[in-house]
Amino acid sequence: MSSSRVPTNKKTAVACNNCSLSELCLPRGLTKEELTRLESAIDKAIKINKKDYLYRRDDPHQAIYAVKSGSIKTSLSTLEGEEQILGFYLPGDLVGFDAFANNKHSCDAQALEDTFVCELNMDSFHELCGSIASMRNGMMRQVGMEIGREHQLLLTLGQMRTEERLATFLTGIAERNQSRGFSSREFYLPMPRHDLANYLGMAVETLSRMFSRLQEDGIISVNHRLIEILAPERLKGLGHHQCR
Amino acid sequence: MSSSRVPTNKKTAVACNNCSLSELCLPRGLTKEELTRLESAIDKAIKINKKDYLYRRDDPHQAIYAVKSGSIKTSLSTLEGEEQILGFYLPGDLVGFDAFANNKHSCDAQALEDTFVCELNMDSFHELCGSIASMRNGMMRQVGMEIGREHQLLLTLGQMRTEERLATFLTGIAERNQSRGFSSREFYLPMPRHDLANYLGMAVETLSRMFSRLQEDGIISVNHRLIEILAPERLKGLGHHQCR
DNA sequence: AGGAATGCCTGACTTAGATCAAGTTTTACT
DNA sequence: AGTAAAACTTGATCTAAGTCAGGCATTCCT
Numbered sequence: 001m002s003s004s005r006v007p008t009n010k011k012t013a014v015a016c017n018n019c020s021l022s023e024l025c026l027p028r029g030l031t032k033e034e035l036t037r038l039e040s041a042i043d044k045a046i047k048i049n050k051k052d053y054l055y056r057r058d059d060p061h062q063a064i065y066a067v068k069s070g071s072i073k074t075s076l077s078t079l080e081g082e083e084q085i086l087g088f089y090l091p092g093d094l095v096g097f098d099a100f101a102n103n104k105h106s107c108d109a110q111a112l113e114d115t116f117v118c119e120l121n122m123d124s125f126h127e128l129c130g131s132i133a134s135m136r137n138g139m140m141r142q143v144g145m146e147i148g149r150e151h152q153l154l155l156t157l158g159q160m161r162t163e164e165r166l167a168t169f170l171t172g173i174a175e176r177n178q179s180r181g182f183s184s185r186e187f188y189l190p191m192p193r194h195d196l197a198n199y200l201g202m203a204v205e206t207l208s209r210m211f212s213r214l215q216e217d218g219i220i221s222v223n224h225r226l227i228e229i230l231a232p233e234r235l236k237g238l239g240h241h242q243c244r
Numbered sequence: 245m246s247s248s249r250v251p252t253n254k255k256t257a258v259a260c261n262n263c264s265l266s267e268l269c270l271p272r273g274l275t276k277e278e279l280t281r282l283e284s285a286i287d288k289a290i291k292i293n294k295k296d297y298l299y300r301r302d303d304p305h306q307a308i309y310a311v312k313s314g315s316i317k318t319s320l321s322t323l324e325g326e327e328q329i330l331g332f333y334l335p336g337d338l339v340g341f342d343a344f345a346n347n348k349h350s351c352d353a354q355a356l357e358d359t360f361v362c363e364l365n366m367d368s369f370h371e372l373c374g375s376i377a378s379m380r381n382g383m384m385r386q387v388g389m390e391i392g393r394e395h396q397l398l399l400t401l402g403q404m405r406t407e408e409r410l411a412t413f414l415t416g417i418a419e420r421n422q423s424r425g426f427s428s429r430e431f432y433l434p435m436p437r438h439d440l441a442n443y444l445g446m447a448v449e450t451l452s453r454m455f456s457r458l459q460e461d462g463i464i465s466v467n468h469r470l471i472e473i474l475a476p477e478r479l480k481g482l483g484h485h486q487c488r
Numbered sequence: 489a490g491g492a493a494t495g496c497c498t499g500a501c502t503t504a505g506a507t508c509a510a511g512t513t514t515t516a517c518t
Numbered sequence: 519a520g521t522a523a524a525a526c527t528t529g530a531t532c533t534a535a536g537t538c539a540g541g542c543a544t545t546c547c548t
Contacts (some may be wrong), residue, residue, distance in 0.1 A: 023487040057488065065431050078485040084399040098395070100388025107395060126377075133374055143387050144344025150394045151342070151351060155320050155328040158445040162535070193496060195434040203536055208497050224496080224544085241322040244300065406505070439525060447506055452527050468514080468526080 001190045014041060016118075024092035024180075025066040025118070029140020034132050041124035045116045048072075054095065054109040054117065061099035063119040064139075067091050070115025071190040073199075074098065074107045077214060086201040087149065088112070088191060094142050112190045157201045161239050165200045167238035170220065174229055185232070189225045259283060260362075268424075269310040269362070270334035271382020276378050285368035289360045292316075298339065298353040298361065305343035307363040308383075311335050314359025315434040318342065318351045329443040331393065332356070332435060336424060338386050356434045385402075401445045403485050409444045410454045412481035415466065418473055428476070433469045 016022050016039045030038065040097040045068060048054050054072055055064060056243040065072075086107055089095045095117075120128075129136045137193045152172075156165050159168065178184035197207040219235050221228040229235055260283045262265050274282065289312060292298050298309060298316055309316075316333040330351055331341045339361075343349040360400055364372075373380045392434040396416075400409050422428035433440065441451040460462045463479050 026452075077488050078399075078403070079488050080484060082403060082485065084402040086395055086398055097388065098391055099382045101392050102385075102388070105393050106388075126381075129289065129380060130377055133370075136373060136380070137370075140344045141346075143391075144341070144346070147342055147387075147390065147394070148345050148350050150391070150398065151320055151330055153399060154330055154394065154401065155322075155362055157398065158328045158442070159322070159326060192494090195496095198402070204496080205498085205537080206535055209535090212497075240324060244321050244323050293512055436524090438524095449507080449525080449528085453505090456527075 016042065019068075021066065021068060021092045025094055027132075027134050027141075029134040030132065034135070037132075038120075038128060038135065041120060041128065043119040043121070043131075044068075046119055048111040048115045048117060050113050050115075052111055054111065054115075055099075055105045056073055056108050057105055059099075059105045061096070061103045061105060061122055062119045063093055064096040064125055065109075065117040065119050067093050067095065068116040068118055071112045072109050072115060072117075073112055073191065073195060074109045076107050083198065085195055087153075088195075088199070090176070090190070094146075097143050097146050100143075112195070151200075155241060155243075162200070162202045162206050163210050163213065164238055164240060165202065166207065166214070167235050168241070169200060170227065170229065171232075171236050171239055174232065174235075185227070186226070186228045187228060223233075260286065263312070265310065265312060265336045271376075271378050271385075273378040274376065278379070281376075282364075282372060282379065285364060285372065287363040287365070288312075290363055292355040292359045292361060294355055294357050294359075296355055296412065298355065298359075299343075299349045301349055303343075303349045305347045305349060305366055307365045308338055308340040308369055309353075309361040309363050310412050311337050311339065312360040312362055315356040316353050316359060316361075317356055317435065317439060318353045320351050327442065329439055331397075332439075332443070334420070334434070336418055338390075341387050344387075356439070360386070397443075399487075404483075405445045406444070406450050407418050407454050408482055408484060409446065410451065410458070411479050412485070413440075413444060413467060414471065414473065415476075415480050415483055418476065418479075428473070430470070430472045433471060 016026060017035060026035075026038070031087075039079050048070070055062075057077075067089050071091075071092055072093075072095055073085055074087045074089070074095065075083045075085045077083040090111075095109055096105075098107050125139075129139060156168055160168065173187060173189075174184040175189055191199075193204050193207055197204040200207065202210075211220075214235070215222050217234075219229075219231045219238075221230055255412065260270060261279060270279075270282070273392055292314070299306075301321075311333050313335055315335075316339055317329055318331045318333070319327045319329045321327040333353075333362075339353055340349075342351050364389055369383075373383060387440075402410055404412065417431060417433075419427040421431055435443075437448050441448040445453065446454075455464075455466050458479070459466050461478075463473075463475045463482075
């Protein structure tokens with residue numbers, strides 16, 4: 001199943017400090033020597049084919065992963081085969097903190113498209129956290145951001161109407177892209193409608209209607225998974241439930 | 245507002261290794277000497293009066309707290325004054341991880357009743373995490389459990405019908421009590437209906453109806469906030485969406 | 489290239505749960 | 519103790535969103 005994970009592809013491996021994502025996944029304030037240590041501990045550019053699992057629930061906690069290209073979704077599945085998607089992870093995001101509680105993963109992580117990740121195995125992780133304070137702090141920061149993302153999603157699922165959920169989601173993606181130097185006006189969504197609807201806690205049909213509505217209102221332009229935001233301020237305005 | 249936090253009450257202070265909660269909040273595998281260090285860093289038995297805030301959004305991250313008695317709710321509030329409750333913290337639980345991302349809290353933490361907490365300030369926290377591996381691991385475990393709780397809540401809000409949400413919640417409380425040596429058949433809920441409804445993403449009226457329904461079906465007996473579980477297996481059976 | 493399967497959209501209908509309204513009980517305050 | 523406020527329940531009504539059904543468009547596979 002997840003056997004299509006291939007060994008490090010030396011050709012695409014790039015030193016961390018030359019990687020465009022280093023700002024995102026590298027803790028600040030590492031000395032040159034510490035950076036070398038971190039770098040030598042990281043397995044670079046592991047390929048996960050579309051629909052393959054990076055890990056599954058109950059797998060032992062082997063590593064923390066940084067998404068280099070592509071995208072990953074994490075989800076919880078029930079005995080009846082239903083699922084709840086917990087998060088989408090895009091380039092620059094770190095995945096794998098869900099296994100901290102028991103040293104085994106508590107959810108599934110699946111590639112939405114062909115994806116490359118860098119991998120920091122847990123032995124190295126513990127060693128580096130033990131000996132480098134800024135590494136430890138950087139990781140806590142990342143875990144904190146993960147918790148923050150989940151809080152935001154709880155607010156979305158608990159308080160918002162469907163249109164508002166989609167508006168908030170799209171605004172979030174736009175802002176994320178902005179902060180990473182990509183276009184905040186036009187982007188591709190990596191996930192199918194089915195997954196996005198599940199993530200946002202609504203039926204696919206409802207999601208589809210909301211896309212249509214936002215388009216009719218001239219707020220966005222939808223072309224399959226290519227989204228163009230025509231009126232960012234109006235879109236943002238639909239997200240009533242902004243945090244105080 | 246939160247000014248009614250009073251200084252450490254020496255009278256009620258109990259050494260960590262004599263505290264009945266030590267199993268829960270103390271990391272395993274500390275040497276005697278390490279335990280002494282941890283203990284001397286902890287401020288014990290700080291009282292938070294009912295409705296007072298342990299911390300508020302944007303407060304600087306001063307400490308991690310262990311609930312000793314009473315209960316705390318954490319919540320996100322929006323500009324319009326609506327809120328989403330994120331979690332209820334009962335004796336033995338640790339609160340305060342939400343501030344890891346930016347060194348300031350990202351949600352509010354308010355006492356549901358008069359509550360005592362122990363406090364480990366962040367300076368000590370960092371120092372202990374830096375020098376004691378089992379302390380570091382224990383904290384990661386706790387953060388992982390926090391993430392796991394939130395995943396469970398996302399599943400609840402995203403997939404379950406209202407009756408199932410309540411059933412799952414009650415089963416969870418019962419199991420939690422069981423594992424801590426309290427009664428899993430009979431317990432008081434520390435929060436008002438309003439808060440529980442908000443946490444479970446439904447209207448108060450709906451929550452009330454679901455309580456009545458479970459009572460009519462002879463599954464539980466409700467007396468205000470005192471809940472007696474008459475048919476634990478049937479209650480658990482209502483929680484369809486159990487994780488694979 | 490052709491066929492099957494998947495993904496996405498739209499319309500018609502149904503329903504779970506929200507909202508509105510009112511009454512009772514419990515708690516809080518002077 | 520007495521009054522006001524808050525907490526909880528129940529009933530009647532309404533609506534947002536789910537479900538069902540059908541039809542294109544796109545992707546995947548041989």
